[in-house]
Amino acid sequence: MTTWFDSHGHLNDERFDEDRQQLIRELPALGIAGMIVVGYDDDPKRNALTVARMAPWAWAALGVHPHDASSYDDQKEDALRIQCRDLKVVALGEIGLDYHYDFSPRDVQREVFARQIRLAKEVELPIVVHMREATEDTISIIREAGEIPGGIMHCYGGSIETARILLDRGWYISFSGSLTFKNAERLRLVAEQIPKDRILVETDCPYLAPVPMRGKRNQPDWVRFTGETAAYCLGIDEEEFSEITKENTKKAFRFR
Ligand SMILES: [Zn+2]
Ligand SMILES: [Zn+2]
Numbered sequence: 723m724t725t726w727f728d729s730h731g732h733l734n735d736e737r738f739d740e741d742r743q744q745l746i747r748e749l750p751a752l753g754i755a756g757m758i759v760v761g762y763d764d765d766p767k768r769n770a771l772t773v774a775r776m777a778p779w780a781w782a783a784l785g786v787h788p789h790d791a792s793s794y795d796d797q798k799e800d801a802l803r804i805q806c807r808d809l810k811v812v813a814l815g816e817i818g819l820d821y822h823y824d825f826s827p828r829d830v831q832r833e834v835f836a837r838q839i840r841l842a843k844e845v846e847l848p849i850v851v852h853m854r855e856a857t858e859d860t861i862s863i864i865r866e867a868g869e870i871p872g873g874i875m876h877c878y879g880g881s882i883e884t885a886r887i888l889l890d891r892g893w894y895i896s897f898s899g900s901l902t903f904k905n906a907e908r909l910r911l912v913a914e915q916i917p918k919d920r921i922l923v924e925t926d927c928p929y930l931a932p933v934p935m936r937g938k939r940n941q942p943d944w945v946r947f948t949g950e951t952a953a954y955c956l957g958i959d960e961e962e963f964s965e966i967t968k969e970n971t972k973k974a975f976r977f978r
Contacts, residue, residue, distance in 0.1 A: 815850025
């Protein structure tokens with residue numbers, strides 16, 4: 723059976739409260755070899771680390787999402803710093819800029835993004851970045867931060883030129899279900915040009931369910947639909963591509 727690594731999902735989201743335990747039991751049989759459970763705020767009920775501890779094949783990324791940047795303070799940073807010592811925590815994320823929703827003021831988003839990058843450097847963890855309608859500022863903050871212990875641009879929707887800036891810095895580019903959407907021809911042309919040793923696949927579940935599940939609550943094993951599409955874009959056999967992306971994910975998150 724072809725198995726996949728979902729490099730970014732929110733199994734900690736409340737939309738999984740009903741069947742989280744059951745899904746976690748079933749996912750290996752459904753083709754999930756690994757998963758990064760990604761946090762977005764500090765609600766203890768939604769803690770990504772708590773959920774990652776429920777399965778030996780799950781790891782956590784912790785951070786404050788740009789939507790919640792206004793809530794970031796010294797106390798939250800200290801709590802993150804302590805939690806990042808846990809061996810199950812493999813990245814700081816998701817962090818970044820979201821100028822589409824603007825749930826936090828843009829200047830605050832920029833400051834909190836930069837602060838969390840500094841924290842990532844301090845605790846020596848790669849970062850998982852969310853970038854929506856904020857390409858220029860995201861790239862300039864990344865550039866200003868200098869040497870970062872690794873980066874993953876999640877749910878990529880940008881141009882090949884922006885991707886190349888990140889690839890040149892050693893980053894990984896992760897594609898979500900949006901790659902499978904009918905109107906995503908432009909994005910598939912970008913995916914085609916990503917070097918095969920730098921590409922990851924993710925669900926971003928419960929969001930962005932891929933075709934043919936579009937509109938439903940997304941779940942980790944549906945990463946295979948995105949994987950199949952990406953393999954097709956790159957002209958690689960699906961089985962081989964699943965092996966490549968598993969290895970890429972382990973490298974991106976610096977698994978030992
Ligand atoms: Zn995101
Ligand atoms: Zn996400």
